[in-house]
Amino acid sequence: MASQSASSPDSNPDSLSTQLAARGYKLTRPRRAVLRVVAETRESLSPSEIHARAKKFYPQTGLVTVYRTLEVLAECGAVRKVHQADGCHSYAPASEGHAHHIICENCHSVVEFEDCDLAEMVKTVQRHTGYKIEGHWLELFGVCPNCRR
Amino acid sequence: MASQSASSPDSNPDSLSTQLAARGYKLTRPRRAVLRVVAETRESLSPSEIHARAKKFYPQTGLVTVYRTLEVLAECGAVRKVHQADGCHSYAPASEGHAHHIICENCHSVVEFEDCDLAEMVKTVQRHTGYKIEGHWLELFGVCPNCRR
DNA sequence: GGGCTAATTGAAAAACGTTTTCAGTTGGGA
DNA sequence: TCCCAACTGAAAACGTTTTTCAATTAGCCC
Ligand SMILES: [Zn+2]
Ligand SMILES: [Zn+2]
Ligand SMILES: [Zn+2]
Ligand SMILES: [Zn+2]
Numbered sequence: 001m002a003s004q005s006a007s008s009p010d011s012n013p014d015s016l017s018t019q020l021a022a023r024g025y026k027l028t029r030p031r032r033a034v035l036r037v038v039a040e041t042r043e044s045l046s047p048s049e050i051h052a053r054a055k056k057f058y059p060q061t062g063l064v065t066v067y068r069t070l071e072v073l074a075e076c077g078a079v080r081k082v083h084q085a086d087g088c089h090s091y092a093p094a095s096e097g098h099a100h101h102i103i104c105e106n107c108h109s110v111v112e113f114e115d116c117d118l119a120e121m122v123k124t125v126q127r128h129t130g131y132k133i134e135g136h137w138l139e140l141f142g143v144c145p146n147c148r149r
Numbered sequence: 150m151a152s153q154s155a156s157s158p159d160s161n162p163d164s165l166s167t168q169l170a171a172r173g174y175k176l177t178r179p180r181r182a183v184l185r186v187v188a189e190t191r192e193s194l195s196p197s198e199i200h201a202r203a204k205k206f207y208p209q210t211g212l213v214t215v216y217r218t219l220e221v222l223a224e225c226g227a228v229r230k231v232h233q234a235d236g237c238h239s240y241a242p243a244s245e246g247h248a249h250h251i252i253c254e255n256c257h258s259v260v261e262f263e264d265c266d267l268a269e270m271v272k273t274v275q276r277h278t279g280y281k282i283e284g285h286w287l288e289l290f291g292v293c294p295n296c297r298r
Numbered sequence: 299g300g301g302c303t304a305a306t307t308g309a310a311a312a313a314c315g316t317t318t319t320c321a322g323t324t325g326g327g328a
Numbered sequence: 329t330c331c332c333a334a335c336t337g338a339a340a341a342c343g344t345t346t347t348t349c350a351a352t353t354a355g356c357c358c
Contacts, residue, residue, distance in 0.1 A: 026325050026334060047315080062337040067316070083286065088237040089315075102280050111280070115273045122289070124264045130294035131251050131260070137232065137288045140271070145279035175305060175354050196344080211308040216345065238344075 019076050033058035034069040043108045044082040044092040044101075082110065083139060100137075104144035113140070168225050182207035183218040192257045193231040193239040193250075231259065232288060249286075253293035262289070 016035045017027055025031075033054040037045070045053070047066050054061045070091055073079040080094040082101055092101055092110040099112045122133045165184045166176055174180075182203040186194070194202070196215050203210045219240055222228040229243040231250055241250055241259040248261045271282045 024334095028325070028335065030336075060337075064317085064338085065336065068335085083232045083237065088232060102274065102278060102282065104280065105283065111278055113274045113278055115270060115277060117270060121264060121266060125251065125262045125289060126291075128264060129251060129260055129262055131253065131289070131291040132297060133251065133289050133291040134254070135290040137286075137290075139286045140274060140280070140282050141284040141286070142275075142280040142282040148281060173305095177306065177354070179307070209308075213309085213346085214307065217306085 016073070016078055019078060020072065023076065025072060029058045030054065030061040030065045031069050033061050034066055035073075038073065038079060038091070038093055041093065042110065044090040044103065044110045046089045047091075050091070083137075100139060102140040102142060104147055105141050106143055106147040109144050109146070111144075165222070165225075165227055168227060169221065172225065174221060178207045179203070179210040179214045180218050182210050183215055184222075187222065187228060187240070187242055190242065191259065193241040193252065193259045195238045196240075199240070249288060251289040251291060253296055254290050255292055255296040258293050258295070260293075 016039060017032070020031070020035075021027060034050060036057055037050050037053040041053075047070060048063065050070070051061065051063045051066045054066060070079060074081070074091070077094060077096050079091045080101065081088060082090045082092050082103065084090070084103070092112075094101075095112060097114070098116065099114045100116055101110050102113055103110050116138065118136060118138075122136075125131070126133055165188060166181070169180070169184075170176060183199060185206055186199050186202040190202075196219060197212065199219070200210065200212045200215045203215060219228060223230070223240070226243060226245050228240045229250065230237060231239045231241050231252065233239070233252070241261075243250075244261060246263070247265065248263045249265055250259050251262055252259050265287065267285060267287075271285075274280070275282055
């Protein structure tokens with residue numbers, strides 16, 4: 001079954017709101033709408049998909065504000081960009097700290113995982129290439145429990 | 150030191166030409182120009198950077214043809230898109246088979262590495278999330294031997 | 299070598315995602 | 329309640345990628 005981090009990223013609207021407020025950001029109506037969309041989704045969403053959903057909560061929401069809010073949320077570590085073969089245009093909810101995403105190739109649902117031990121591999125690659133490795137990006141692709149029937 | 154795969158991806162112009170010919174693609178002048186650029190670089194390059202360099206070999210080369218040639222080369226596995234914080238617009242030479250890139254954060258040089266053993270981690274993540282994992286995507290960031298002084 | 303034909307080309311225009319600009323609005327502290 | 333920096337949406341600008349289309353060309357057959 002799913003681990004805590006996988007099943008519930010730290011992204012309910014309240015905690016997001018608190019995060020933004022703590023950093024001095026105002027909690028405006030369009031921002032609340034975007035926060036709510038991000039908190040409720042289990043898939044990664046593109047800015048325009050987020051825009052479409054946010055308008056259900058606050059119809060005047062502008063696409064520009066979605067972009068600006070995503071920037072703020074990424075800065076807070078509350079969302080992370082998801083890179084896929086067909087483009088790098090979507091964002092998924094993220095919890096704080098080091099974690100990565102696993103994406104369902106069928107339904108595009110996304111969960112986080114924290115079990116990321118690359119230490120051994122990093123050592124080997126450093127030895128082979130001479131590069132000093134300071135960071136990494138990792139994404140897993142697969143099929144989620146639902147889609148496996 | 151660098152491993153074989155790291156220091157010399159299978160990307161000299163001849164081998165690339167052979168690859169394309171084997172797949173029934175014509176070897177046109179603009180394509181040769183792009184092939185040569187890709188084979189000679191040690192950094193990842195954006196389509197428009199490739200275009201600028203390709204014009205030195207064949208001045209009429211059009212940007213559109215660069216895009217089309219990159220598509221073909223990606224299909225052959227001869228280049229791979231490199232994803233970075235400031236955008237996902239560049240391509241790096243790639244050898245056949247499973248490998249990933251490590252990118253120098255200072256000079257943007259890129260080398261490949263093949264030591265990628267995620268089996269243990271994949272098992273753990275599958276257990277924790279219930280997802281059946283079928284593929285992955287990994288990039289390392291660091292500092293290359295040159296830039297370390 | 300000369301001709302045939304499908305593959306390929308470059309220029310221009312369209313499409314697309316993202317950012318900038320700017321005058322008007324608003325959240326939230328005093 | 330008042331105030332003002334933070335924030336907003338619409339429109340325009342922007343850079344990248346794709347489409348369109350008439351002209352060219354690589355590679356094959358004779
Ligand atoms: Zn990690
Ligand atoms: Zn990307
Ligand atoms: Zn370097
Ligand atoms: Zn791998």
